[in-house]
Amino acid sequence: LSRVRVKKLIDELAQENPKVPSNILHALSSIQPSHLMDQSLWDFNEFRQIISSDNSTYTVSS
Secondary structure, eight states: OHHHHHHHHHHHHHHHOTTHHHHHHHHHHTOOGGGGTOTTTSOHHHHHHHHHHTTOSOOOOO
16 A cells, blocks of 8 residues: 555656656665664764764764
8 A cells, every 4th residue: 555655656746857756766776874774784872972072963863
């Protein structure tokens, strides 16, 4: 059911802008492991410490 709805949404968007499907495909193929927030691929606790020590205004939530 969800896939049918997503396909319909993409088709509707493609009617307005024919590049939408290729843009989505390109975006999906460009995903980096760190974008997934998968803790087995990236140490987000260390990243959180680096941000904290940098005195940045970024907020990382668990």
